[in-house]
Each structure stands twice: as C-alpha cells, then as structure tokens.
Amino acid sequence: xxxxxxxxxxxxxxxxxxxxxxxNFSNYNGKKYYIWVFDKETxxxxxxxxENIAFEEEFYDTVDEEQIAEKTLCNIESRFGxxxxxxxNSKDLAKISSEDLDSIAEFIAVQMIRTxxxxxxxxxxxxxxxxxxxxxxxxxxRLEAEKSMEKSSLRKGHKxxxxxxxxxxxxxxxxxxxxxxxxxLKTPFWxxxxxxxxxxxxxxxxxxxxxxTSTGIEVHFPLTPNLCLTICDPILxxxxxxxxxxxxxxxxxxxxxxxxxYSTRFIxxxxxxxDFAKTMLKEDPSLKDPDRKRVTIM
Numbered sequence: 001x002x003x004x005x006x007x008x009x010x011x012x013x014x015x016x017x018x019x020x021x022x023x024n025f026s027n028y029n030g031k032k033y034y035i036w037v038f039d040k041e042t043x044x045x046x047x048x049x050x051e052n053i054a055f056e057e058e059f060y061d062t063v064d065e066e067q068i069a070e071k072t073l074c075n076i077e078s079r080f081g082x083x084x085x086x087x088x089n090s091k092d093l094a095k096i097s098s099e100d101l102d103s104i105a106e107f108i109a110v111q112m113i114r115t116x117x118x119x120x121x122x123x124x125x126x127x128x129x130x131x132x133x134x135x136x137x138x139x140x141x142r143l144e145a146e147k148s149m150e151k152s153s154l155r156k157g158h159k160x161x162x163x164x165x166x167x168x169x170x171x172x173x174x175x176x177x178x179x180x181x182x183x184x185l186k187t188p189f190w191x192x193x194x195x196x197x198x199x200x201x202x203x204x205x206x207x208x209x210x211x212x213t214s215t216g217i218e219v220h221f222p223l224t225p226n227l228c229l230t231i232c233d234p235i236l237x238x239x240x241x242x243x244x245x246x247x248x249x250x251x252x253x254x255x256x257x258x259x260x261x262y263s264t265r266f267i268x269x270x271x272x273x274x275d276f277a278k279t280m281l282k283e284d285p286s287l288k289d290p291d292r293k294r295v296t297i298m
Contacts (some may be wrong), residue, residue: 010063011070016115017054017193018073018082021107024224025191025268026050026090038267038274040260040281040288045274054193056116060159069159073110076166082109088224093180093231093242101174108221108231109169110162113255117194117264120156121147121294128297130200169227172212173219179230184247188225188254188270190277192263196221199258206298220258225270261287 020035026033033050047181060069083100085105090096112118126148130137147153183189200209202216210217219231228265232240246252253276260280267277286292 003227010067011061012059012063013055014059014061014070015055016059017111017191017195018077018080019050020077021084021111021193021195022050022054022268024084025222025270027270035044036269036272036274038269038278040234040265040267041290043044043273043281045276047272053080053268058155060114060155062155066114066151069162072163076103076106079103083107084223087180088227090155091182091227091243092240093178093182100270101178102170102230105173106166108219108229109166109173111221112169112196112219113158113165114162115264117262117294118161118263119154120162122157123154124293125295125297127144128295132248132297145222174232175234176212176219176231177234177240178241178242179232179237179240181228181230181251182245183226183228183252184245185249185252187249187252189222189228191222191268192259193266193268194263195259196226197262220255222255222259265290 013045022035023033026035027033035050035053036045036047037053038045060073061067082105083096083103086100087093087104093101103155126145130142130145136196148157197220198210199218199220200214201213202209204214208214212219215233216236217233219235220228221231222228255278256276260277267274281288
C-alpha cells in the first residue's frame with residue numbers, strides 16, 4: 001500500500017535526482033547515506049551525503065508558489081521507493097506487481113526530463129533558433145525567444161514539460177520491452193546526475209533516433225551497483241529475455257560509458273574508483289565542457 005506525501009512546508013532545495021534513488025548507490029553509516037562523486041568538469045573526486053548533491057535552489061518551484069511540481073515529484077518518489085525495493089529484493093521483473101511496474105515506469109518517465117540536462121537542452125534550442133534565423137524573425141518572435149532563455153521562463157517551461165508529459169511517457173515506457181540485467185562482477189554500475197541514458201545503434205538522420213518510439217531505441221537506467229534496467233524497442237527486442245546475468249566486463253563498461261557521456265557534470269558510485277571516467281575525458285575532452293552542444297537545429 002502506498003501513501004500520498006503531504007508537504008507541509010515549502011521546499012527551497014529541490015533535488016533533480018532524488019535521494020530515494022541515490023541511496024541505492026551509497027554507503028550507509030548507520031545515520032546517513034554517503035556517495036562517491038566524480039566531477040567531470042574539474043576531475044575531482046569527493047564523498048558527500050546524498051542530501052548535498054544533485055539539487056538546486058528553487059529548481060522547479062519558488063517558495064511563493066503552491067509547489068505543484070515538487071509535490072507531484074515527491075509523491076512519485078514515494079511510490080517508487082517501495083516498488084524499487086521490491087524489485088531489488090526479487091531481482092525478477094516477473095515477481096513484482098503491476099502496481100510496482102507502474103510506479104517504476106512513472107518514475108523513469110519524469111526522471112528522463114526532470115534534470116538540469118533537459119533545461120540546458122531547451123535553452124540551447126532557443127539560442128540556436130535565434131542564431132539560425134537571425135534577421136528573419138519578427139520583433140515579437142525574437143523577444144519571445146530571448147525571454148524563453150531567462151531563468152524564470154526556463155523553470156516554468158521545464159515544470160510544464162514534466163507535468164504535461166509524464167503520463168504519455170509512462171504509457172509508452174510500460175509498453176516497451178523491459179530487461180533486467182544482474183551484474184555478477186565486482187565492478188559496479190555507475191549512476192549520474194542524468195541517470196536515464198538513451199542509446200540507439202540505428203541512424204535515423206536527419207530526424208533523430210532517441211525518441212521513445214524510435215526503432216532501435218534503448219533506455220538504460222542503472223538501479224544499483226549490481227542491477228540495471230534496460231527498456232527498449234518492443235518489436236526489435238521482442239525475443240530478448242527479460243532477465244539476464246552478466247559476467248562480461250564489456251557490458252559494465254558500456255553502461256558506465258553512457259553515464260559519463262550523457263551526464264551533465266557528476267558521476268556517482270559506491271566506491272572511489274573512477275579511472276575509466278578519467279580515460280574517457282582524456283580521449284574526449286568535450287565531455288568536460290558544461291557548454292558542450294546537446295542539440296542541433298537542422
């Protein structure tokens with residue numbers, strides 16, 4: 001049974017990667033959960049309480065609002081907490097309830113779009129639009145595009161995106177192929193400040209290939225250092241088993257690569273070992289750049 005969470009006080013510090021998720025990659029000392037963090041921008045490594053990472057002041061709602069987004073996300077996280085515990089304990093998608101599957105799908109649906117990475121992409125889209133069509137826009141349209149890049153406009157637009165799209169994304173995710181991968185090695189899966197990573201080996205140029213309904217789409221979501229959920233094209237991956245064990249180091253590296261590549265800045269782990277991330281940054285320094293290009297308007 002799940003209970004709706006009622007927020008009595010206004011929340012100023014709002015997490016875009018929730019603590020109920022991060023604790024599964026952390027170490028518990030009997031009082032608090034601590035996680036190891038690799039900062040791509042500075043290449044620094046530090047350990048911190050999960051309370052102190054992946055948040056921003058008034059990220060979704062300001063304290064003078066009703067905080068609808070924060071309340072909605074809090075309730076989704078509450079339902080997810082029980083569901084993901086059941087899945088971690090059973091390690092089998094077939095053994096958890098349809099209610100739990102619904103809660104996990106809902107969590108992934110909002111986690112895909114609730115992070116800073118989404119907001120950065122929206123801002124870059126507006127900026128590229130202005131640059132591409134400079135000199136061909138009416139004064140009104142130009143002013144609207146410029147305003148859309150302001151912090152308050154980005155926050156409002158992002159909040160609207162989450163609230164208006166979560167049900168549609170959840171429905172699509174529930175209809176996709178779910179594959180639970182158990183890591184049998186001592187090398188753990190990583191997570192990040194943008195943990196739902198999308199991949200597609202099929203090129204759909206020039207239309208893009210990372211939409212949830214794109215042929216060949218794969219959505220990779222690490223759940224713990226030992227479990228990763230892959231949600232993918234239900235037709236192309238129809239015959240794949242929904243439960244897999246891996247003892248292949250290459251599979252772990254593939255999941256780590258996605259977290260390093262698509263994270264905004266921070267990589268999370270239960271251990272202080274980030275040599276692979278450092279190697280990736282050495283080979284592709286652009287991954288360190290906070291202003292790297294996320295979108296391209298054709």
